[in-house]
Amino acid sequence: MQRQINRWQISLAFFCLAIFLILLMGVVWHLPYIHQLDQWGLQNIREPVTPERTWFFKNITRAGNPIWTGFIALWACFFALIFKKYDIALFVMLNVGIFGLGVMKIFKHFVNRPRPNILHLVDEGGSSFPSGHSMNAMLLYGSLIVLVYYYVKNDPIKYAFMTLLTCLIVTIPMSRVYLGVHYLSDVLAGLVLAGFLLIISKEFIFRYKPKEK
Template identity: 55%
Template sequence: MSQMRKFDYLQLGVAIAGLLMFIFLAFGYTHHLGYIDWIDQFGFKHIREPLTPERSWFFRNITRGGNTKWTALVMAITAIIALLIRKIDVAVFMVVNVGVFGLGVMMLMKHIFHRPRPDIYHVIAQGGYSFPSGHALNAVLLYGSLIVLVHYYLKKQDQLRYAFMTLFGALVFAIPISRVYLGVHYLSDVLAGFSLGVFFLIMSKELIFKYRTREVFEHAINPEPSANHA
């Protein structure tokens, strides 16, 4: 029971694939390679078009779920609750993913690459740099982290668990898409933020919970009196 589970090599493979995708996109942008332009034009053609009042209203509201203030607020509330119920791993998991990776690393990356935002009509006002998409990164790290927590903590409430996981999963994809539609990001920005977020999320899940994610959360649901915490 206290035995350490093996590292999940399938998830490790997905994490590495995410990191390689980010490097592929970053290299393409910094070296002005043709595939970046192809990806970006594909995004504008198949995601942004057509611009309609209904779609604009929908994506303007969806994109708020990835705003810095909102993600920081959700992170803080979740971390405080975790600390109150003595789940230190959960608090660290949220703060590292959303605070360090989603907010801190994102700002660093934007200043490294200095990519201007698309020179097209912006449905919403947005300043700052474009690569990688902070909203895409935040969406994966915030809502992906919540999916992990819901999956383990609501083990016995299947309907509620699946409802939350469906909602959070939809936001993980809808928020990045909204950035392309709104004209404030290229598709390559969004893919870079998304893939980097996948890498950070999987690695933090595996490492912060000391390779024992399943056991840690199952113990939280069904604690054993004789079990000793490391």
């Protein structure tokens, strides 16, 4: 049985893309709203800097590291291939492997935005826009939310996992602003770009797959 394309989700995907383009233009052309957004982020997410908050966000940010997200993605693909769920393997590798690394690196290279000129609480190199950790968070944990929704039958377990994964998607980008290695516009751009890619890939890879009962 063929599942129809969800028009609402496709609309949401292109809304995310539009937000990304607005942020991209603002960063490239140094428009005032980007400065205002970034200052708000530094004042409301970065401050106050305390040992407790630093400990928390240093640990949270590790869940968005490329090595960790790649490790989780490889294990997910391994089990998907064992159980002959080839659509799952394609979905995860496309999002985490190609989108999470390739697309992110392309934009980082061409935009080449310097990182915030403030104290960095972790060591980080490279350019700032968009945030790779934010893209990794949305693409990996967002993919897992989709898979949990499709394949976990027990509702309490399903929604518990979806809530936990959503918390990671929110707190990992926040950690990058707190730690001083990204502006708020960087992490928002990473989230909405990854959201666009995630929804489009989900709608087309699972185009012919109804929700399993």
